Amino acid sequence: MGAAMTETPPPAPLRLFNSLTRQLEDFEPVHAGEARVYSCGPTVYNYPHIGNMRAYVFADTLGRTLSFKGYKLTHVINITDVGHLTDDADAGEDKLEKAAAERAQSIWDIARHYTEAYWADVKALNIRQPAHWSIATDYVPAMIEFAKAIADKHCYELESGLYFDTTSVAGYGRLARHSTDEGESRIDPVDGKRHPADFAIWRKTPAGEKRQMEWDSPWGRGAPGWHLECSVMSEALLGFPFDIHTGGIDHREIHHPNEIAQNQAHSCSNDSGARLWMHNNFLVDRSGKMSKSSGEFLRVQLLIDKGYHPLAYRLMCLQAHYRSELEFSWEGLGAALTRLKRLVMAAASVREVERAPVTDRRLSGLLARFDAAMSDDLNTPVALTLIEDAAALKKIDAGQKRAALEAMDKVLGLEVLALSRADLRIRPKVAAVTEVEIEAALTRRKEARAAKDFAASDALRDELLAAGVEVMDGDPLGWDWRLEN
């Protein structure tokens, strides 16, 4: 169903790994021809790190693939601006309240600032805008209604809030695969909880305290639980059930099992609320899972400041299958940048060409294999090699080649037909010299060499080196020069 395929075998059936069944399953939409996807979004108490952004590169790749396969996509990503505690189980403080108290700032300003920072990263990584960014605080009345509907049969009230009784629904925790009490050691006990895994769907503001974000409810003034938000927003915007729910693999353990329990309670059925639950694995570094709680962390902006184009990071993510762990290193990022640059250079000759329907068998064969790879649970590592093969084809109709590259890149989102070599040049923010100055010095050096004035040419080269610029004569990738990091 890729737009450019004319003379190809029938499109491959889309198969995706369902964390609920731990199996690959055929994608069968709830509504014919449509795909409705909900992705758990960021908690906006701090900047996202590049590990968090891996979750959205994955969700975006899924969305792009569903569009490529011809489905009308409705994607929702939420913004969690209330309710997410410092501990995924029920202890700790609200992450946003804590950040606001530490910095003596308004919680609303904090939420706005970090939401905008997140959106900047979304843009830098060429993640498509979803149909809706749902903001949790906009849905508090709907959350109270949802909680009211399930309170009698499934919840009990304690001094600290309204708790969900996880034994009141069938098969609690089947997503996480924990036997009923395996979670016990991980979950901080709250006085009076009937079972360790029970969780708050409404947290009351303790007597004598005032929170910046609080609302009236039948269970007193307070704030909604994080798990409640996603159940409510996904149903409000996508209906019940919808097709695919995504998140990082940590959500498979607590957040998503709790959403599922609420969904079962609210629908008076065993329906988890989504046909497929999909989880990306972690980005790790040598010390383990990248996390904000561990102090120093990497942001997309840091990659840019060090001179790396952000789409090199996107390519780095695509080099790994989303269900595999991916280890970050600067060398790896450098290699991904070089790979992106080679691809951009190979595509350059067809950049200005009008696209033509693909009839060439080599191209249509590659497109069919590309379709098969993406349809095989988003096999991006293989898909990347296929776009490279298409870009490398020689003696081929330029318009057709353009059409094929465009169709593939629409799924991978690397902008290989829009980027130029120069866009990808390493440009650290700390550089003491401007590009105009470098180019001017290089022009003078070229003139000196043409005049066989090698002393002048060498002097210019040394001058540039002193300014941190390495001249790269005869570099096969045509970088010409590089700024030292």
Ligand SMILES: Nc1ncnc2c1ncn2[C@@H]1O[C@H](COP(=O)(O)OP(=O)(O)OP(=O)(O)O)[C@@H](O)[C@H]1O
């Ligand atoms: N290292 C990682 N690699 C891939 N995905 C991650 C990683 N860490 C978190 N995620 C995912 O990022 C998304 C956003 O998470 P959220 O904004 O709630 O971050 P967080 O839990 O506060 O972050 P952290 O775990 O870093 O403290 C979630 O889907 C989460 O599962």
Ligand SMILES: [Zn+2]
């Ligand atoms: Zn969620």
